Amino acid sequence: MRKGIDIGGSFIKVFWEDGRREKHYIRDISRDKEGFLKRLREIVFDGYPDRVGVAVAGFTSSKGVVYKSPNIPALDGVNLKELFKGISVKVINDVSAGALGEWFYNHRESKVLLFVAIGTGLGGGLVIEGKPFLGACGSSLELGHHVIKVNGEKCSCGRLGCWEAYCSSYGLERLYEKISKERIKDYEILERAKKGEDRALKAVEEFKGYLLLGLMNAVHIFNPDKLVLGGGLIDAMRGFLEGLEEELKSLCEKLPGDCLSLSFSSCAEYCMARGALVFSFIDDI
Ligand SMILES: [Zn+2]
Structure with missing residues (x-):
């Protein structure tokens, strides 16, 4: 089973392939880098997913490095692929993920x-x-x-x-x-x-x-x-x-x-997480 994850400044949202949704409050630890990254790893590995699509706000490289994330300073400079070593992850900017979710779920004719x-x-x-x-x-x-x-x-x-x-x-x-x-x-x-x-x-x-x-x-x-x-x-x-x-x-x-x-x-707060899930199925980007 795959899942999409949206890392925001206040919440981490999870959207599973079977439609389950989770929301984890993380604002209280978002400035404690070590605590934040530990919690993040726990959420990503939870449930033993086959693959995870990760959406992050800010400048995020296709290699998984977060260059600048104004709302989540704990992520600045972090290589997410290294952080989540042991699991297959794909990393994407959050709004690019949101766009993909819009296309896949609502506008495939576009x-x-x-x-x-x-x-x-x-x-x-x-x-x-x-x-x-x-x-x-x-x-x-x-x-x-x-x-x-x-x-x-x-x-x-x-x-x-x-x-x-x-x-x-x-x-x-x-x-x-x-x-x-x-x-x-x-x-x-x-x-x-x-x-x-x-x-x-x-x-x-x-x-x-x-x-x-x-x-x-x-x-x-x-x-x-x-x-x-x-x-x-x-x-x-x-x-x-x-x-x-x-x-x-x-x-x-x-x-x-x-x-x-x-x-x-119309997808409100799970737009980016569901788009990240869709991104986990795209192999050639
Ligand atoms: Zn500007």
Whole structure:
């Protein structure tokens, strides 16, 4: 039996081939490197799986090395294939795994599927004819760090004006703070917007403008026939995104716009783990 594992900053999620799911809380040990890696090994080896697909947030090489994982500092520089020696593992960036899961479980008719996940950060994943496109070293689709504004807002990567600096939880919080001079959490902004608060509605509107801009760039570059939007923040603001597909198409060139369709992800918190499971079945990447 195989399983997929999604290593996040707060939880490790497991998705077994027979559909079983597990969630392990690890936030309390995520800064204790030794304790974290020991727990991680226990979770990976638990149940004696034949093979494990591992999805990790951050820059993750196809050889299994985590180069930079902003939310899980204990993983920085760790070679996961060495850590899990004795078991067959395949390692993939979490949003690339999410994209593969979207294709496999929901959109197998798609030739080119682009998945954009927005929550704490912003990530992308691309699946071409059923295979994830990972780039030469495993670090493709860092869409969150494509720059949409010269000398713009500071991003988690340290650069200025990245897409993520606007379209992420902290991006929305900053947009709201600039308008209101008040720093509150993303979900509070959305609650206020739902109640009709002008400042919150303005922040959401600005967020949507940046969202459309980044998506338009991505559509022009990749020409996907299926664009799937997911992630915690997108799920929470779905009510404000009605009509997004038409607006996006109106901004895009006619050819890529005409063959595009947009869906929202419905797999919620096990997206990346189920995609990692699918990745464990792909042998030639
Ligand atoms: Zn960035």
